[in-house]
Amino acid sequence: MKKTIILSSIIALLCSCNPDTWNLDVTGMFSGSSAGIDERIEDSFDYNNQHGMPHLYATAESYKVYVATDTHVDRSRENWEKFIQAYRADMSCPLALHLGDLVNAQNHWDYMRRPVDSIPANPLKKDTLLAVAGNHDLYFNQWKEYVRLWKTSTYYAIVETPTGKQDLYIFLDTGEGILGKKQTEWLKTTLNWADTQAFRHIVVCTHTHLFKLDSSQGHTSNMPLEETYALLHLLKQHKVELFLCGHDHSREVTNLGTMTSIIVDALFDREPQPAYLIATMDENPIAYRFVKP
Amino acid sequence: MLPMMAQVQYGTEQYAVRAYAGYAHNTTYGSYGVFDAGGFMPINQHFEMQADLRLSTAGNHALGVQLRPKFAVPVGEMFIDVRLLSNLYKRDGYNDLTQFIGVGYRMDHVTAILGMSTRLIMETPYDWHGTQSMIVEPYNICYKIEVFIREHTSPWNISLCATNMTDYQIERVWQPVFSVGGWYDIDSHWRVNLAALCKPTGMFHLNAKYYGAELRAGFNYNF
Numbered sequence: 001m002k003k004t005i006i007l008s009s010i011i012a013l014l015c016s017c018n019p020d021t022w023n024l025d026v027t028g029m030f031s032g033s034s035a036g037i038d039e040r041i042e043d044s045f046d047y048n049n050q051h052g053m054p055h056l057y058a059t060a061e062s063y064k065v066y067v068a069t070d071t072h073v074d075r076s077r078e079n080w081e082k083f084i085q086a087y088r089a090d091m092s093c094p095l096a097l098h099l100g101d102l103v104n105a106q107n108h109w110d111y112m113r114r115p116v117d118s119i120p121a122n123p124l125k126k127d128t129l130l131a132v133a134g135n136h137d138l139y140f141n142q143w144k145e146y147v148r149l150w151k152t153s154t155y156y157a158i159v160e161t162p163t164g165k166q167d168l169y170i171f172l173d174t175g176e177g178i179l180g181k182k183q184t185e186w187l188k189t190t191l192n193w194a195d196t197q198a199f200r201h202i203v204v205c206t207h208t209h210l211f212k213l214d215s216s217q218g219h220t221s222n223m224p225l226e227e228t229y230a231l232l233h234l235l236k237q238h239k240v241e242l243f244l245c246g247h248d249h250s251r252e253v254t255n256l257g258t259m260t261s262i263i264v265d266a267l268f269d270r271e272p273q274p275a276y277l278i279a280t281m282d283e284n285p286i287a288y289r290f291v292k293p
Numbered sequence: 294m295l296p297m298m299a300q301v302q303y304g305t306e307q308y309a310v311r312a313y314a315g316y317a318h319n320t321t322y323g324s325y326g327v328f329d330a331g332g333f334m335p336i337n338q339h340f341e342m343q344a345d346l347r348l349s350t351a352g353n354h355a356l357g358v359q360l361r362p363k364f365a366v367p368v369g370e371m372f373i374d375v376r377l378l379s380n381l382y383k384r385d386g387y388n389d390l391t392q393f394i395g396v397g398y399r400m401d402h403v404t405a406i407l408g409m410s411t412r413l414i415m416e417t418p419y420d421w422h423g424t425q426s427m428i429v430e431p432y433n434i435c436y437k438i439e440v441f442i443r444e445h446t447s448p449w450n451i452s453l454c455a456t457n458m459t460d461y462q463i464e465r466v467w468q469p470v471f472s473v474g475g476w477y478d479i480d481s482h483w484r485v486n487l488a489a490l491c492k493p494t495g496m497f498h499l500n501a502k503y504y505g506a507e508l509r510a511g512f513n514y515n516f
Binding site: 184236248 | 434462
């Protein structure tokens with residue numbers, strides 16, 4: 001028994017060094033290899049300060065937002081390509097989102113990004129794809145790769161309609177399950193500012209889910225409880241309407257009174273029931289539906 | 294939050310009370326103080342109870358009751374661990390009520406517990422006329438393994454512990470808490486306790502980083 005445990009431990013450690021054998025950075029259980037959240041925030045803020053926050057324009061008062069998560073791209077990317085084709089073909093979609101875990105592990109970043117650049121843009125409209133980092137995007141010190149291709153993970157974007165109505169999308173980096181001190185302060189400042197701007201809808205997008213509501217979450221970890229309640233309080237205090245996240249791989253909709261929390265299904269090719277979400281943004285409460293790729 | 298402080302009093306049959314104070318820090322609250330009080334009641338040879346109260350300057354308070362039917366085995370003792378824990382996150386306007394049931398085993402050098410918990414989460418004050426449902430986290434695996442370097446009857450001891458449940462909080466399965474603790478018996482009535490706790494985040498995101506820590510000291514009085 002003792003020999004078996006020792007042998008298993010050695011194999012696990014060896015596998016953790018070889019992502020092609022096992023795409024889990026097991027050493028990250030003890031010390032994450034990417035920069036911590038407060039350092040990553042600085043990278044995101046550097047980019048934000050240089051380039052500003054995205055300000056997008058919808059062509060009608062009602063528009064659609066396409067939301068994907070957990071594509072875990074490694075050796076295939078079929079669902080990811082279908083998602084990109086779908087939102088680009090939709091004339092009413094100015095914004096598409098990815099909620100993290102873009103890749104499964106290292107060495108797949110360019111392969112993951114390629115369809116974004118190679119699938120032809122729709123010449124009749126403008127659209128933008130925005131992302132946040134998930135935990136799989138940080139393994140094996142991958143934050144550098146994320147920043148190289150996706151630039152920032154803590155920011156906000158505004159979508160403006162023809163009559164000047166604006167919707168706010170806030171993106172939070174929860175790749176290690178916490179917001180961290182700096183990001184929390186930024187979130188408070190951003191939400192306080194949002195209170196003065198009369199946004200039509202406020203949507204918060206991140207990777208880690210808030211609750212552990214069913215056995216589908218057996219394999220995914222949450223934020224610490226203190227952080228969960230602190231974040232919930234902030235979101236509800238500032239009347240955030242929709243909280244979008246992934247990480248769990250299984251769909252879940254939780255009614256939190258004035259706010260709805262949605263875990264979007266994974267779009268991973270090996271997922272038995274992959275799906276993405278389409279949200280309709282207009283004068284009414286946000287409507288949404290799930291679509292198979 | 295310190296598992297060491299559970300003080301199951303294995304090897305004794307005395308009523309006891311305790312009071313501790315500590316310094317804590319996490320990235321959500323920053324620095325804050327904790328004040329704990331509790332009582333241990335060995336009802337009879339096969340049944341013991343424990344009550345715990347925590348007040349914190351961060352506005353996160355806890356009240357818990359533990360019931361332990363127990364029975365001796367050839368080496369050590371088996372017990373059923375039943376806990377009811379209410380946490381008031383006053384700072385953030387949330388209250389949760391956690392129920393736990395598990396099976397435990399303790400002997401001189403090891404205490405191990407494995408069980409399940411259910412958590413009810415509600416806003417406080419709860420809006421009975423609102424549309425929000427009470428949030429239920431129905432299944433959560435809980436565990437505790439604590440190793441002591443000396444026997445429980447020793448006048449001093451040091452332990453290492455890994456768990457996701459403390460006397461004051463039951464975390465989700467993938468959010469472990471690690472602690473090192475120790476005690477020293479001044480005399481037959483007074484015991485000094487010291488403990489340090491570390492709560493990392495993201496261990497099972499495979500991106501482990503520091504989240505929180507706690508340092509606590511206090512006294513037990515055995516009647």
